[in-house]
Amino acid sequence: MIWTIIGALAAILTMFSFVPQIFRCLRTKSVKDVSPITLFQLSSGVLLWMIYGIARRDPIIIIANATTLITLSVLIFLYFQYGLPPRQAGRLK
Numbered sequence: 001m002i003w004t005i006i007g008a009l010a011a012i013l014t015m016f017s018f019v020p021q022i023f024r025c026l027r028t029k030s031v032k033d034v035s036p037i038t039l040f041q042l043s044s045g046v047l048l049w050m051i052y053g054i055a056r057r058d059p060i061i062i063i064a065n066a067t068t069l070i071t072l073s074v075l076i077f078l079y080f081q082y083g084l085p086p087r088q089a090g091r092l093k
Contacts, residue, residue, distance in 0.1 A: 004060070011064030018071040022078065031083040039079065043072045 025031050046068045053061025 007060045011060050015064050015067040015071070017068070018075050022071065022074055025075065025078045025082060029082050031079045034075065034079055034083070036076075036079055036083075039072060039076050043069060043076065046072060 021034070046065045050062060050065035050069060053065060
């Protein structure tokens with residue numbers, strides 16, 4: 001029972017660890033401090049953890065990593081939304 005509680009608490013902390021970064025990106029419309037390599041590397045690891053949870057049929061691992069993957073996906077979307085330089089109108093002549 002204690003290990004289930006510890007696992008659930010760890011899952012909650014992990015699931016929502018990127019929410020403050022998402023709110024900051026939305027507020028500032030900037031992702032200058034976000035590393036895309038870190039986002040993709042962490043997303044890959046979380047996806048593998050989710051697959052592992054599915055194989056073990058462990059709902060805590062599955063739900064935690066699925067939720068974390070969703071929050072990371074939102075952050076990756078914001079990276080491409082705010083991180084790409086704007087196109088200059090007179091650039092193609």
